[in-house]
Amino acid sequence: MNKIKVYTPDNALQNGYFFIIREIFAELKNNKWLILQLFKRDLLSVYKQSMLGVLWAFIFPLVSVGTFIILNRSGIFTIGETGIPYSVFAITGMAFWQLFATGITSASGSLVKAGSMIVKINFSKKSLVIASLGQSVISFLVQIILLVILFVYFGLTPEWKIIFLPLFAVPIILFAMGFGFIFSILNGIVRDIGNIIAILMTFFMFLTPVLYPKPETGLLAKISEFNPMYYMVSYPRDIILTGQSDIFNGFYISALLSVFIFFICIFIFHLTESRVSERI
Amino acid sequence: MEKDVLIRVESTSKKYCRSLKRSMIYGISDICRNAVGMSSKSHKLRKNEFWALDNISFELKKGEVLGIIGPNGSGKSTLLKLLNGIFWPDKGQISIIGRVGALIEVGAGFHPLLTGKENIFLNGAILGMTKDEIRNKFDDIVNFSGIGEFLDTPVKHYSSGMFVRLGFSIAAHCEPDVLLVDEILSVGDINFQAKSKKKIMELLDKGTAIVLVSHNLNLINNLCKKTVLINKSSPCILGKTSDIIEKYREIVWGNNKNFENYGTGDITIGSIDVLNNEFRKSYDFRKDEQIILKFNYHAENEIEDPVFTLGIFNDDGIQVTGIRTDNDKIMTGTFYGRGSFDLIIEKNFLLPGIYSISANVYEKRGIAFYNRVINISEFKISGSKGVFGYIDIPHKWNFK
Numbered sequence: 249m250n251k252i253k254v255y256t257p258d259n260a261l262q263n264g265y266f267f268i269i270r271e272i273f274a275e276l277k278n279n280k281w282l283i284l285q286l287f288k289r290d291l292l293s294v295y296k297q298s299m300l301g302v303l304w305a306f307i308f309p310l311v312s313v314g315t316f317i318i319l320n321r322s323g324i325f326t327i328g329e330t331g332i333p334y335s336v337f338a339i340t341g342m343a344f345w346q347l348f349a350t351g352i353t354s355a356s357g358s359l360v361k362a363g364s365m366i367v368k369i370n371f372s373k374k375s376l377v378i379a380s381l382g383q384s385v386i387s388f389l390v391q392i393i394l395l396v397i398l399f400v401y402f403g404l405t406p407e408w409k410i411i412f413l414p415l416f417a418v419p420i421i422l423f424a425m426g427f428g429f430i431f432s433i434l435n436g437i438v439r440d441i442g443n444i445i446a447i448l449m450t451f452f453m454f455l456t457p458v459l460y461p462k463p464e465t466g467l468l469a470k471i472s473e474f475n476p477m478y479y480m481v482s483y484p485r486d487i488i489l490t491g492q493s494d495i496f497n498g499f500y501i502s503a504l505l506s507v508f509i510f511f512i513c514i515f516i517f518h519l520t521e522s523r524v525s526e527r528i
Numbered sequence: 529m530e531k532d533v534l535i536r537v538e539s540t541s542k543k544y545c546r547s548l549k550r551s552m553i554y555g556i557s558d559i560c561r562n563a564v565g566m567s568s569k570s571h572k573l574r575k576n577e578f579w580a581l582d583n584i585s586f587e588l589k590k591g592e593v594l595g596i597i598g599p600n601g602s603g604k605s606t607l608l609k610l611l612n613g614i615f616w617p618d619k620g621q622i623s624i625i626g627r628v629g630a631l632i633e634v635g636a637g638f639h640p641l642l643t644g645k646e647n648i649f650l651n652g653a654i655l656g657m658t659k660d661e662i663r664n665k666f667d668d669i670v671n672f673s674g675i676g677e678f679l680d681t682p683v684k685h686y687s688s689g690m691f692v693r694l695g696f697s698i699a700a701h702c703e704p705d706v707l708l709v710d711e712i713l714s715v716g717d718i719n720f721q722a723k724s725k726k727k728i729m730e731l732l733d734k735g736t737a738i739v740l741v742s743h744n745l746n747l748i749n750n751l752c753k754k755t756v757l758i759n760k761s762s763p764c765i766l767g768k769t770s771d772i773i774e775k776y777r778e779i780v781w782g783n784n785k786n787f788e789n790y791g792t793g794d795i796t797i798g799s800i801d802v803l804n805n806e807f808r809k810s811y812d813f814r815k816d817e818q819i820i821l822k823f824n825y826h827a828e829n830e831i832e833d834p835v836f837t838l839g840i841f842n843d844d845g846i847q848v849t850g851i852r853t854d855n856d857k858i859m860t861g862t863f864y865g866r867g868s869f870d871l872i873i874e875k876n877f878l879l880p881g882i883y884s885i886s887a888n889v890y891e892k893r894g895i896a897f898y899n900r901v902i903n904i905s906e907f908k909i910s911g912s913k914g915v916f917g918y919i920d921i922p923h924k925w926n927f928k
Contacts, residue, residue: 255613255622257570258562285653288646289639296641296682368636370613370628371654437555520559526615527555 260519272374272518279372286379291386305387306394309342316459328461332489333402336395340488341458343391344481348420349449351384355428356445359436363528373521374514377432381425388417407491416484423480423506426513433517436524457482476502533625534706534737535588535611540620542581542606543573550576570618581606583620586756586766588706593738595752595769597745597776602758604741608632608708611739626705627656634715635695640684644675644694647683651698665701672723673697689716696720700727707731710741745773746916774880777843781882781906791899795827795834795863795889800905802885803870812908815878815920819907821871821885827863834860834898835890838871843882848918854894877919880911 256262263271295301313335319325320334330337358380359366359373366373392413399406435441453459455468456477463469472478479498486493493499545551554577558568573579581603588594598604610617612630637654638647648669652662662669670679673694675686683691692715707728715724732738742748748755748769755772758764759779765772789796801822804810813819821838837852851871853860885905889898 251625253613253624255610255616255624256620257616257618258567259616261562261565261567281659282653285650289642289650292646293639293641365637365654367609367614368633369630369654371656433559434556437559438552516563519562519565522615523555523559523562525609527551 259522268515268518272514275372275374276378279375282372283375283379286375287382290379290383294383302386302390305390309339309346309391309394312459313338313342327459328463330461332404333398336398336402336404337461337485337489338459339391339395339398340485341481343388343395344417344420344484345453345456345458345477346391347384347388347417348424348477348480349453350387351381351421351424352428352431353445353449354380354383355425356431356435357442358428359432359524359528360439360442363436366525366528373524374429374517377428377517378425381421381428384424385417385421406488409487409491413484413488416480416487419503419506420480422510423476426506426510429513429517433520433524436528452477473498476505480506530587532590533587534590535586535625535739536621536623537584537586537611538621538623540581540584540610540617540622541571541579542603542610542615543570543577543618544580544606545574545577547576550574581610581758582760582763584756584758584764585620586754586764588737588739590737591732591735592754593732593740593752595748595755595772596739596741596758597743597748597755597772598758599760599776599780602760604758605632605710607758608710608739608741611706611708624706627702628706628708629655629699629702629704630708630710631696631699632708632710634699635683635691638683638691638695641682643682644670644679644686647694648698651695652702655699655702657702669694669697669701672701672727674720689720692716693720696724700724700731703731703734704736707736707738708741709738711743745776749773777882781843781884786903788902789900791889791897794829794898795825795831796899797887797889797901797904798824798826798866800824800885800887800901802905802907810907812910813876815880815909815911816875819873819876821873821905822868823871823887824866824868825863825889826866829864831863831891831898833892834863835888835892835894836860837888837890839886840878841884841886842879842918843884846918848878848883852894854890876909877921878909879918879920880909882906882908 254262260268298304300307316325316327316338317334320327327334355377358377362376365371366376398404431441431445435445455471456475457463457468457472458481462472462478462482479495479502483493483495483499486495545554554574558570561568584603584607586594596604596607608630609615610622611624612628612632613624635651637651639650642650648666649662652669653659657665670676673690673696675690675694678686678690683694686694696715709728715721728738738751740748740752752769754766755769756764756766757772757776757779762779765775801809801824802811803820803822804813805818805820807820823836835852835854837850839850840848842848883906884903885907886900886902887904888900890896891898
C-alpha cells in the first residue's frame with residue numbers, strides 16, 4: 249500500500265530533524281534520473297540554438313585574462329610574480345573561479361526560470377537547483393581542455409597531482425550549490441537577489457586572488473586570509489602548477505566549511521521550498 | 529484513513545496577498561521563521577491578505593469522480609494546487625494516498641527547443657515517472673498523441689493542438705491513483721477529445737479517483753455522483769450532484785441578474801408576470817407545464833401595430849427561443865395608455881434550470897425599437913433529468 253502524504257500548514261516542521269534529513273536523502277536518491285534529464289535539458293537548450301555552442305566556455309575566461317594581460321603590459325596594473333606563464337596561471341584560476349561564480353548564478357536563477365512549471369507541477373525543486381550547476385561543470389571541463397592546450401603550447405609538464413583535479417572541484421561545487429539553494433528561494437520571492445548576486449560575483453572576483461597572486465601585505469592580503477574562495481581557488485592551482493602549496497590547512501578548513509554550508513542550506517531549502525511556489 | 533479513501537480534505541483554507549510588495553515581505557518572513565523551525569502562524573490574516581479558499585472539506589474514494597464547481601475566482605484552481613501538493617494549506621489538513629497526477633495545463637514542463645522525443649523523457653521525469661516506466665510506455669504515448677512523424681521535431685514548431693496532445697498523452701500515461709482534471713476534456717480536435725475521454729474512463733475503471741473541475745455542468749452531472757460547490761461568500765457544500773448544480777445555478781444567476789431598460793419610451797413594458805395555468809404568479813415550473821407570460825405595457829403616445837418580441841435565455845446566457853408577433857403574422861392593433869396582454873406557452877420543452885426573459889417592442893416594420901427590457905423576469909424549471917442541448921423535444925425510442 250502506498251504511503252499517506254499529509255499536507256498541513258508549515259508541513260516541513262511537523263517532523264524531527266532526523267526525519268527531515270532522511271527525507272532529503274530519499275528525495276535526492278529518487279530523483280537522480282530527473283536531475284539527469286533536467287541537466288540534459290539545460291545543456292541542449294543552451295547549445296541547440298547557438299553557433300559557437302560550447303566554445304562560449306572559452307570566451308569569458310579568455311576575455312578576462314586578456315584584459316588583465318593588457319592592463320599589466322601597459323603598466324596600469326601590476327601583477328605580482330607568478331613563477332609560471334601568466335596566462336596559464338590566470339586560466340587555471342579562472343576555471344575554478346568560474347565554476348563557483350557561474351554555478352551560484354545559475355543556481356540562484358534556477359527556480360525563477362522554471363517558475364511557470366513550479367506553480368503547475370509538483371516535482372523535486374532540489375533537482376532543479378542541482379541540475380542547474382551541470383552547465384558550470386561542463387564549462388569547467390572545457391576550460392580544463394583549454395588549460396591542457398596552454399600546457400602543450402608553453403611546453404610545461406603538469407604535476408602528477410593533476411589527477412586530483414576533479415576532487416578539488418568538489419568543495420567549490422558544494423559551496424556554490426549551498427548558497428544557490430538559499431538564493432534561489434530568495435530570488436523566487438524578491439527578484440533583486442539575482443541582480444545583487446551578479447554584481448557581487450564580479451566584485452568578489454577582483455577581491456579574490458584569481459587573476460593575480462595573493463599580495464604579501466596590505467588590506468587585500470588580510471581579506472584573502474579569511475576568504476574561503478582564496479583557498480579553494482589557489483590551493484588546487486598551486487598543486488597543479490607547482491606540485492606544492494603552503495595553504496593546505498586553509499583549503500582543508502574551507503572544504504569542511506563548504507560541506508557544512510551545503511548541508512545547512514539544503515536543510516533550509518527543504519523547510520522553505522514550498523513558499524516559493526506560493527509567491528514566485 | 530478509512531478503507532478506500534484516497535483523499536481527505538479537512539477544513540482546509542488557503543490565503544493570498546493582494547499586494548505584491550507585501551507578499552514579498554511576508555514570503556521572506558515566512559521563510560525566515562520556517563528556516564529556524566518556527567511556525568509561520570499561517571492561520572492568521574495579515575494586512576492585505578484574504579482567504580482565497582476557506583474551510584473546504586471532502587473525501588474521495590477509489591474509483592470515484594468528484595466534481596468541483598464554483599463561480600470564477602472561488603478558488604477551484606487553488607484547491608487543485610493544494611491537492612497536488614504544490615503549496616501547503618494555511619489551515620486544516622489534506623491527506624492523500626498514492627501518486628497524484630494532474631491534467632492541468634498539460635505540456636507545462638516542455639522545453640520549446642527540445643524535440644518531441646526528448647520532451648517525452650523530460651516531461652515524464654518531471655511528472656515522476658521512472659526511466660523504465662517511460663521506456664515501456666514510450667510507444668503508447670507516441671501513438672496516443674498521434675504526433676507520428678513530428679517526433680524528432682522541436683516542439684516549438686508544433687501546432688498548439690499537437691503540443692497539448694503530446695502533453696495530455698504523457699500526463700495520462702502516468703497511471704496516477706488520483707487524477708486532478710481541470711477542464712482538460714476539451715483538448716485537441718473532436719477525435720482526440722473522444723480518445724482522451726475514453727482514456728479517462730479507462731483510468732476510472734482501473735480504480736483511479738478523479739477530481740474534476742469544470743464549468744460544463746452536463747459533464748459534471750453525467751460523470752460525478754458527488755460534487756463540491758465552493759463559493760467565496762458561503763461555506764462549501766458537498767452533496768448529490770443534481771442538488772449542488774441547482775445551488776450553483778442560483779449563485780451564478782444572482783451574480784448576473786442585471787435588469788436593463790432601453791428605448792425611446794413611446795411605449796414601455798413595465799413588467800412581465802410569469803403565471804401558471806391557474807393564472808397565479810409563479811416561479812417554479814415543471815417541464816411540459818403551461819407558462820403564461822403577462823405583459824404589462826404603458827403607451828405614452830398612440831402606437832399602431834407595434835411588434836412584440838420575447839426571448840428566453842438559459843443560465844449560460846444563451847437564447848433558447850425567440851417569439852415574435854410579426855413572425856406569427858399577428859397584427860397587434862392600436863395601443864394607448866396602460867394595459868396588458870398574455871403570451872401562452874402551452875407546453876414548455878425546457879430543461880431544468882433558471883431562465884430569464886427579455887422583451888422588445890418594435891415599430892410596425894420590426895426594425896427600430898421603442899423599448900427593450902433585458903432580464904425583466906425569471907422562472908425556474910425543476911427536475912434533474914440530464915439532457916444535452918437546450919431543449920427536451922418530445923421523443924420515443926423504438927428498438928426492434
